[in-house]
Amino acid sequence: MDRRNRARLLGGLLLILAGIWLLAAQFVPALRVWNSMEMTWPLIVVGVGVLLLVLGLVGGTPGMAVPACVVGGIGGLLYWQNATGHWESWAYCWTLIPGFVGVGTLLAGLLGERPRNWARGGITLILISLIAFVVFGAAFGNQFAGLGGIVDYWPALLILLGVVILVGMLFGRRGRG
16 A cells, blocks of 8 residues: 555544544543543644654654654643643743654654664753753752752753763764764
């Protein structure tokens, strides 16, 4: 089956599944809670991420895992923020987006597109994202207050990140040459 037919098959199946869900929600009152947009609207964003991933798998383009992870990750953040009402966390949660790209690149590598190249870039993005999350979280949020004085040393993480980048650059070029 070629890509075009696989995409049509997937689209048809998704429409059937959506119709079954909406029809069941009309006849089973317990399912109506899940259709309430007040609390579950971010799940639509997560669903779009899952749809992008499935389209990439069916279409034979593993690189679609990158936008799928970004959209799904943002949907997960929106779901958490909607459930907790902690919307001000966007001041530092945006730093997780490069990490979502890293997860997507790792997933794309696992699905077949040059795994070694994708793994290195993915892990680097995840590490940078986590360090930025801690730095910005310490600066703008108070969720790290339980760690005591460790948060006072977050500039050391910036120094460590710079050293890792420089060492990787120096030794990475020697290893290739």
